[in-house]
Amino acid sequence: MDFDLRWILIALPLAFAFGWLASKLDTRQWKREQRDAPKAYFKGLNLLLNEQQDKAIDAFIEAVQADPDTSELHFALGNLFRRRGEYERAVRVHQHLLQRGDLPRAERERAQHALAQDFYKAGLFDRAEDAFAALRGTAFEHEAELALLSLYERSREWRKAAEVARHLEQGGSASFASRIAHYLCEQALEAQARGQDAEAQQLLAEARKAAPQAARAHVLAGQMLARREQHQQAMAAYAELLAANPEAFSLIAGDYAAAALACNSAEAQQQALQTLQAQYQRTPGMHLLNAIARLEPAAAAQRERLLEHLRQEPSLSAARLLLAQGNAQLSGEEAPLVNAALDKAVRPLQRYRCAACGFEAQHYFWQCPGCLNWDTYPPRHVEEQ
Structure with a gap:
């Protein structure tokens, strides 16, 4: 059968007409979508700036429904949910992004970081740890390790925290020596609670090596020795603190005086008294003054010290102690009332x-x-x- 060429002449104009009509309809739809999506987006942004978060979320949801492939809208919506404490909805938004096969690598890493933050804020530390660990080798690795450091601190996983801190320090971002020393001190306290004093001492030695200027390891070492009634060694540990961090010595001034008294040695007590007096001359303070009073308790000497302290460093605590010494001149009913009033006034300052x-x-x-x-x-x- 012969083919009639006239059909071609009829079909070509029809095909061209249908193609032109379809393109017009598609263009109008695309323009309408592009017009509607930004309108909803800017509406949501305006509501957000006016702190109307409920309405802003509705506007962003409308924009996402109009253009599901827009990742920026998903990120904005997920962040809004997280800020409002709606962590489950934030997780769903960011998981939806990660499930998209066409998402670029940079956007995928960003979504993974956002998802890890959702888990962390929700208190799901196990899932947050896995999510942050998945960011190693990405552009968010540094932020993820800092978040892991905070996570391990909150969950009191001190060994893992120390490992992360060392890795961060090796990366050259900052010095974490002081934090590492604190983590070792926390491990030492746990070992001591288990009765493993030898391990605790080793951990404190590592802490002093990691951060020689940090006070806590010296303080804990001295207190541990004092509990074991090794008072001379405790005094030596406190003396190391004085050399490494003189400002923090006031924290254990009373412990230092107590260790000297427990030695039952006049020489040790005289040495401690001279050390405390010298430190008080450098940095006057009530901790040091009270410690001196334990080694030299004579009322006349204490009164003179309090008067001199008030001349140099006026404080309500010193005034209260000085007035307490003169309460003998008050009647039996007046003295307790005066002491109670002074105690109430000085308590917030102490x-x-x-x-x-x-x-x-x-x-x-x-x-x-x-x-x-x-x-x-x-x-x-x-x-x-």
């Missing part, structure tokens, strides 16, 4: 205050309970700062 966040505590902390930073507490009370 606290330690974190230099980073201002958190105050009655006891000295090596790591601030408020901001979790290390060595941010000055070794002096609030009234002496």
Whole structure:
């Protein structure tokens, strides 16, 4: 059968017409989508800037539905969920991104980092650890290791924290010697709690080697020796602290005096008294003054020291002690009332205050309970700062 060429002449114009019509419809749809998606995006951004997060999330969800392939919108949405504490929804958003096969490597690493942050904020430390570990060898490796360091601190996995800190230090980002010393001290305390004193002493020796200027290892070594009634050795450990970190010596001034008294040696007590007096001349403080009073308890001498301290370093604590010595002149009912009023007034001033966040505590902390930073507490009370 012969083919009629007239059909070709009829089909070609029809095919051209259908193609032109389809392209017009597709172009209009594409323009409409491009017009609608940015509109929803900018609406969400405006709401976010006005701190209307609920409405901003709805706008971003609308934008994502209009263009599911836009990764930036997913990141914005996931970050919003995390900031609001909706960690499960943030995880779903970032996991959805990771499941996309067309996601570029850089965006995939970014999504992995965001997912790890979601797990960390949600308190899912096991999953967060795995997620951060997956970022080794990526552009987010440094941030991931810092996050792992914080994670191990919060979960009190001191050995792992020390390993990460050493790796960071080898990378040349900063010195982590002081932190490593703290981690070794924490391990020493755990070993001591298990009754493994030899291991604890070895860990404290490593801590002193890692950070010779750090105070904590010297303090713990001296206190451990004192508990074992090795008072002469405890005094030597405290003397090492005085040489390495004189400012922190006031923290154990009372322990130093107690060790000297426990030696039952006039020579040891005289040596300790001279050491404390010399340090007090350099940095006057109530810790040192009280320690001196333990070795030289005569009331007249203590009164003279308090008067001199008030002349040089006016403090309510010294005034309270001085007034307490003169309470004998008050009636039996007046003395307790005066002491109670002074104790109440001085108590807030006898606290330690974190230099980073201002958190105050009655006891000295090596790591601030408020901001979790290390060595941010000055070794002096609030009234002496």
